[in-house]
Amino acid sequence: MALRIHFTGEDLARTRIASECDAMWEVMLSLYRLRRRERTVVFTRWKQDILAKAPATTRMLTTLAPAHGYTVDFLTPRTEEGTMAAGLEALRRTARERLRTDLSELSLRHPGMQLPGWLDSLARGDQEAVGAVALASEAYFRACLLPYWPRIQAQVAQERARRTRVLSDDGWEAVFSTLHPSARWSFPTLELSYPADHDIHLNGRGLVLQPSFFCRQTPITLCDPELPPVLVYPIEHDPGWAYGEALDRRPALTRLLGLTRTQVLETIAHGDCTTGELARRLGIPGSTASRQATALREAGLVHSQRLGQAVIHTVTDLGTGLLEGRRPGLIA
Known part of the structure; x- marks a missing residue:
């Protein structure tokens, strides 16, 4: 596909x-990251920090943006500025036909999902219901994204x-x-x-x-x-973004795996990548990246899958646990 x-x-x-990141897209996509179990350490600290801070009204957003599959288009309106203020204004101006079309699509594509009654008001273009979705988006942004926004x-x-x-x-x-x-x-x-x-x-x-x-x-x-x-x-991520500073290089892990192999494992954990991307990110020869990724795969720390002409490397649960300092027996 x-x-x-x-x-x-x-x-x-x-x-x-685009000249800036788009706040409405980041709201919607961060909801995915918050609810999905993924083999990456990039968002672990952020998820730990904000899980208890997400407002109760976030449930409105997760109804419109299920963890998998179709999400209503009107949650991510296009604006020139990409700011939260511009996005909320555009959301409040959503045409009734767009609301009705998107919510019909939501029902069609998620037949097993129980949809709450307030969606009927939203589909009719009720301004109070539209405003409630905008307020829920703003509350979520302020609680869960604004502290990290810069x-x-x-x-x-x-x-x-x-x-x-x-x-x-x-x-x-x-x-x-x-x-x-x-x-x-x-x-x-x-x-x-x-x-x-x-x-x-x-x-x-x-x-x-x-x-x-x-x-x-x-x-x-x-x-x-x-x-x-x-x-x-x-995009590629700085692994220490949620800390406000670079992560330490885990001296004990470096002694165990060696510096280059540790860096390769951390880089793969920050986001799936090909061997070529791995080499570029670390500034090492492609042959070295391939050799180190192979060693990590043989140790069960990395999974590699061919996609066309490229090989995609993904960190395993064991690799994630090692980076986070968990004992293998405790890895979920």
Whole structure:
């Protein structure tokens, strides 16, 4: 299954990299991270810190954005600024037809999910119900994201600067082909792995590439291809972001595995990556990255899977437990 985005020459001229992280997308995607069990240490500290802080009204958002599958498009309206204030204003202005369409799609795609009665009012465009969703989004953002927002913004800004350099040096082909290990660019189509087959014909509208802090595994887009086209894609992370400082290098673990192998394990734990990405992130030869990843895989600390011409490395539960200092017998 794949996401296919179809360009024209006019679309390439109108394609751009978003200037800021988008607060509404980060709200929605962070809800995914909060509820999914994933083999990464990048979000562990953040999840531990905010689980008890999430407001009760967050349940409204998790109804509209289930942990897996379809999420209503109107939760992530497109704004030029990408700020929370602009996003909330756009959410409050959501057209009644959009609300009805998205909520019908939610019911259709999650047939086994019990939907609360307040969704009926929302589907009718009741402004009190729409306002309640906006207030729930704002409360969640203030409690769970705002304390970390400067760090989140800084890392997204670094990714944007890196992508802008790639665009300047090598053009859109280099940008598209390195967005994700599954990305395949052959004009006029950008193809990426996706949970379902999905086609977007830009038809002269151009595309916004939106780097996202809480996006993980695969890029994501809106379900309705008629909405303003956006492709949200994951960035690389500083592992110490939730601490406000770099993580220590775990001297004991370094003595056990060696410095390079420890760095390779930590890098894979920060986000799934190919051997080539691993080499670039650490500044080591590809042969060294491959050899160290193989050793970690043989020790059960890393899982490797071929995807097309690339090999994707993912940390295992054992590897995560080792990094977090848990005894193997206690690894969930």
